[in-house]
Amino acid sequence: MRRMRSRGWLAASLGVLASLGGCKCGDQPVAGGADAAPSSSASSSSAPVGTLPLSLPFAASRGPDGDVYVAGLVASRNVIGVARFDKKGTMSWSADALTDVAWTPDAEVRVLAAEAGLTVSWRGTRSNALVRLLVAIDKSGKIIGDPQPIGVGACATDDAVVWPESRDGGASDIMRRPFAWTPAVSIGSVTRDLDPLLACGSHRVFVLEEGDEDVGLSVMPADKDVKGPAPLIAASPNDGDDEREHDEFTVGDGLGVVRATTRGKLMLREATPNLSGWRSFSKPLAEDDDVVAVDGDATWAYVVITRDAIDRCDAGGTATDIRLVRAKRGAGKEAKDEDLLLANEPCGLDVGAFWTGSIGARFVVAWTELAPRVGGAPPIGGFAYRIVGEPDVKHVAQPADGMSFAGCDDVACYAVALARTDTDAMAPGVARVVSFP
Secondary structure, eight states: OEEEOSSSSOGGGBOOOOOOSSOOOOSSOOOOOTTSOOOTTOOTTSOOTTSOEEEEEEEEEEOTTSOEEEEEEETTTTEEEEEEEOTTSOEEEEEEEEESEEOOTTOEEEEEEETTEEEEEEEEEETTEEEEEEEEEETTSOEEEEEEEOOSSOEEOSSEEEEEEEETTTEEEEEEEETTOOOOEEEEEESSOSSOEEEEOSSOEEEEEEOSSOEEEEEESOOTTOOSOEEEEOOOOTTSOOEEEEEEEEETTEEEEEEEETTOOEEEEEESSSBOOOEEOSSOOOTTOEEEEEEEOSSEEEEEEEEEOGGGSOTTOOOEEEEEEEEETTOOTTOOOEEEEEEEOOTTOEEEEEEEEEETTEEEEEEEEEOOOOTTOOSEEEEEEEETTSSOOEEEEEEESEEEEEEEOSSOEEEEEEEOSSSOTTSOEEEEEEEEO
């Protein structure tokens, strides 16, 4: 299950970069991972030996074998470090994916794990130049080949990483590099958008190109029953109900698109790969509703919605109500959708990034809970989650300067916290794997 919610890199795989006001970098040499000797000049603010000393940004991804891979900036050595952890959080190896990098406010790290190993992507500076690079690493931590320049918006199928690469003449090639680490090849091209959005299924790649008034859809590798680009989202009718946003998700080799309009209409369309018609949800969005996540499983399409709940707090206070709307996939226009209240978060507690996933057949919605910044405490107090069909919200206390969702398997979901080793907010932290439920 994969989800694309916006231009750029997959939000569910990035660390939650809370408002820190700068780099959590540290200014002391730090101990390396299991494969690196500790520095003789490491101070009390250094990460413990046998851990990966991380700064923001960082990201995590669960591999098919159940281990969790974490990559992030090791600011004290100006490298992107990567490590493999088992489900209990024990690190088996660490390595340097890239050297000579530097923190910038918009830097991003991404990890994509697969059966053969993983890829680590870095968007930021390297050797004083702005770069987007992909590094292939096998399951034992060995770097495969040289870093590969890539375009914005990479995603991964079950067997390859895919990205757009712009070329002269206003077109983009869609490049595919198998996880067997053979060279990248073009699987097709698009001509309307130099920055197309990719959504990867198990084997298909859905390419969305935004025009001035519409969004086109191509499917690659091209199926015999797909006849070139199709109009996924056409221009809004001349009735003032313009598009507010649209969000995409994939399940298997199908694409789902959720569209919201300025008048609150919420609609679902699917491509399997042929396009279905639009289907409207029964309950419209309120003006202050925010769509914070979309996803799906074999049966349902899910939309997670938040709303400020000022009316149930004292003057000046605020809270957040979290709802889940779901609709049967593949159903006709007359099928009923369901509207579920997931949580009434308490007054004075802010919520951060949202994650979704499936533990077997159980669908899970999780979100970070932001802590009051008292005495320099970490901005994240922990996270909460609700399993659809179960009665209660669960809360996990885990103070952190960042949080990344690594994914789920048939037993549990996994998050990785950037935890502190002491009270110094600017010292490097350590990756801590947290499984739930």
